[in-house]
Amino acid sequence: MSYKALYRTYRPQTFEEMAGQKHILRTLQNAVRENKIAHAYLFTGPRGTGKTSMAKLLAKTLNCEGDNKPCNECENCKEIMDGSHPDVVEIDAASNNGVDEVRNLIDKVKYSPILGKYKVYIIDEVHMMSTGAFNALLKTLEEPPEHVVFILATTEPHKVLPTIVSRCQRFDFGRISLNDIKERVKVVLEKENVSYEDGVIDLIGELCDGGMRDALSILDQAIAYAGNDLKCSHIREIYGVTSLKEKIELLNYVSEGNEEKIMEKIASYDDKGVDLTRLTIGLIDLLKEVIVYKNSRNASVLKVINTSSINEFKEQSVNKMFEWINVLVEALANYKKVNAPKSFFELACLKMVNCKDRREMYVVREEPRVEVIENKKVEEKVIVKEEKPVLHEEKKVVEEVKEVVREETRVDVSHETVSPISSEERYIPTEEELLNVLVQATKEDLVAAKQKWVILPKYMNSMATAKVTALLLQGLPVAAAKNMLVLVYENETYLNRVNFVNIHHEMNNFLKALYNENMMCYCVTREDFIKLKDTYMDLRSRKALPSPKAIKFEEEVEDKDEGLEFGKKVFGDFLQVKEE
Numbered sequence: 001m002s003y004k005a006l007y008r009t010y011r012p013q014t015f016e017e018m019a020g021q022k023h024i025l026r027t028l029q030n031a032v033r034e035n036k037i038a039h040a041y042l043f044t045g046p047r048g049t050g051k052t053s054m055a056k057l058l059a060k061t062l063n064c065e066g067d068n069k070p071c072n073e074c075e076n077c078k079e080i081m082d083g084s085h086p087d088v089v090e091i092d093a094a095s096n097n098g099v100d101e102v103r104n105l106i107d108k109v110k111y112s113p114i115l116g117k118y119k120v121y122i123i124d125e126v127h128m129m130s131t132g133a134f135n136a137l138l139k140t141l142e143e144p145p146e147h148v149v150f151i152l153a154t155t156e157p158h159k160v161l162p163t164i165v166s167r168c169q170r171f172d173f174g175r176i177s178l179n180d181i182k183e184r185v186k187v188v189l190e191k192e193n194v195s196y197e198d199g200v201i202d203l204i205g206e207l208c209d210g211g212m213r214d215a216l217s218i219l220d221q222a223i224a225y226a227g228n229d230l231k232c233s234h235i236r237e238i239y240g241v242t243s244l245k246e247k248i249e250l251l252n253y254v255s256e257g258n259e260e261k262i263m264e265k266i267a268s269y270d271d272k273g274v275d276l277t278r279l280t281i282g283l284i285d286l287l288k289e290v291i292v293y294k295n296s297r298n299a300s301v302l303k304v305i306n307t308s309s310i311n312e313f314k315e316q317s318v319n320k321m322f323e324w325i326n327v328l329v330e331a332l333a334n335y336k337k338v339n340a341p342k343s344f345f346e347l348a349c350l351k352m353v354n355c356k357d358r359r360e361m362y363v364v365r366e367e368p369r370v371e372v373i374e375n376k377k378v379e380e381k382v383i384v385k386e387e388k389p390v391l392h393e394e395k396k397v398v399e400e401v402k403e404v405v406r407e408e409t410r411v412d413v414s415h416e417t418v419s420p421i422s423s424e425e426r427y428i429p430t431e432e433e434l435l436n437v438l439v440q441a442t443k444e445d446l447v448a449a450k451q452k453w454v455i456l457p458k459y460m461n462s463m464a465t466a467k468v469t470a471l472l473l474q475g476l477p478v479a480a481a482k483n484m485l486v487l488v489y490e491n492e493t494y495l496n497r498v499n500f501v502n503i504h505h506e507m508n509n510f511l512k513a514l515y516n517e518n519m520m521c522y523c524v525t526r527e528d529f530i531k532l533k534d535t536y537m538d539l540r541s542r543k544a545l546p547s548p549k550a551i552k553f554e555e556e557v558e559d560k561d562e563g564l565e566f567g568k569k570v571f572g573d574f575l576q577v578k579e580e
């Protein structure tokens with residue numbers, strides 16, 4: 001027996017079973033009762049909000065021969081339910097966007113219905129239709145035969161020709177309310193004889209984002225995975241959501257600045273296949289709610305978090321939480337650019353650790369103020385807010401970082417016009433060099449590199465290292481081998497900069513001190529790295545990979561000392577010199 005998805009099995013077969021969209025239901029039922037049927041309907045709304053279900057219900061109601069329409073018992077109802085009714089045609093425009101197919105269909109429009117009273121054409125994802133098909137459809141809509149009803153469904157109404165929209169009676173399907181979804185999920189669980197832990201229904205409701213189809217497919221997968229006894233942990237495992245408790249734990253590590261624990265947690269998410277996009281959105285929602293609660297002290301605003309969990313959440317200023325939200329929103333935007341957003345999530349967490357509360361930059365103190373009013377001396381206290389004195393050292397770092405940014409801009413401009421710097425002064429890694437890293441790269445080396453990146457931000461605080469650290473932090477380690485490291489730069493301005501020979505040299509020196517051994521870094525764009533990986537895979541499949549070569553580092557005495565001196569200057573006590 002073939003398996004039928006829950007959302008198909010539990011497609012509402014009566015108007016009563018339809019979740020939400022009550023105003024649309026009422027209007028359509030009245031129209032049928034009063035025999036005021038439009039020739040074309042446009043159902044718009046997000047996926048999983050019942051557009052197709054409603055279209056099928058309407059098709060049944062229009063053709064039903066029973067008293068309480070749709071009766072689900074007459075021949076018309078039955079055939080529509082199993083998809084074999086000759087007069088009800090369902091088309092997925094996303095797969096049938098050929099002009100010919102729609103023309104073919106429209107040619108048949110003129111024939112009377114075979115079995116029922118109406119021919120009903122349900123065209124799903126109608127915005128995907130080609131212009132030719134649209135025009136053919138438009139012609140039919142201009143002079144529709146009496147017995148024909150079009151039901152067009154779309155998630156993107158703005159992409160449907162206005163001339164089509166204007167000929168349709170339009171219904172906007174809103175997201176289904178959490179209560180309606182939960183109720184339906186409960187009914188399905190009971191009908192399927194599945195026992196479930198408290199919280200399962202809430203969790204599914206939280207995950208499906210107002211889409212009934214999503215809610216039922218989550219349930220589907222959970223049952224397939226866990227059998228007939230559902231626990232919240234099952235659903236989390238499949239959907240890779242982390243619980244509220246875990247989210248709070250992660251944020252608490254961020255406020256403690258416990259970078260090691262943060263990286264551990266992210267690694268465990270990776271192992272479990274946690275959906276980082278969902279997690280990031282979850283963290284934003286959580287922070288948003290805490291902010292609203294902090295400002296209002298009104299427990300009724302809490303949906304994601306509850307009052308007892310708020311107490312577990314390490315006290316943060318509202319300002320800092322806003323900064324965190326900004327960092328997370330930025331990360332979210334970056335996820336779209338890559339297949340594996342993990343690195344961006346890691347960076348976001350590290351940035352959050354380093355977020356400064358703007359208020360911490362001010363000193364607030366009370367000062368007495370004396371005024372003479374009507375010959376009387378009045379003394380009162382006023383609150384004075386002034387910028388905290390910045391330490392000389394800190395100021396210099398700030399200046400230096402600003403200088404880096406300024407130079408960036410200069411490099412960019414000059415690059416577009418006439419470059420005053422000849423290409424010899426740049427270090428552009430060759431394909432041969434990069435392949436040499438890949439043939440020797442190991443996972444352990446990459447993990448080690450990423451761990452180094454975790455501690456990098458603290459070198460932002462030292463004048464000697466701020467510049468080089470800032471540049472390194474713009475890159476992400478993507479491949480590593482002994483003495484070799486490949487960094488990907490999303491921003492080409494930074495890449496241009498780090499590839500200047502002198503800066504590249506400085507970076508290698510810094511890495512040498514950081515690693516306590518020679519280190520050669522190669523900086524490339526993500527695009528180039530992807531191409532390189534393709535080349536690597538191709539060569540590997542043809543067994544034509546180059547043999548691994550060790551890098552020759554200049555082992556001159558002077559150079560060695562230079563590296564060591566630099567290291568001492570930079571790391572001070574951090575540097576352990578290996579005596580050999």
Ligand SMILES: [Zn+2]
Nearest residue numbers: 064071074077
């Ligand atoms: Zn019927």
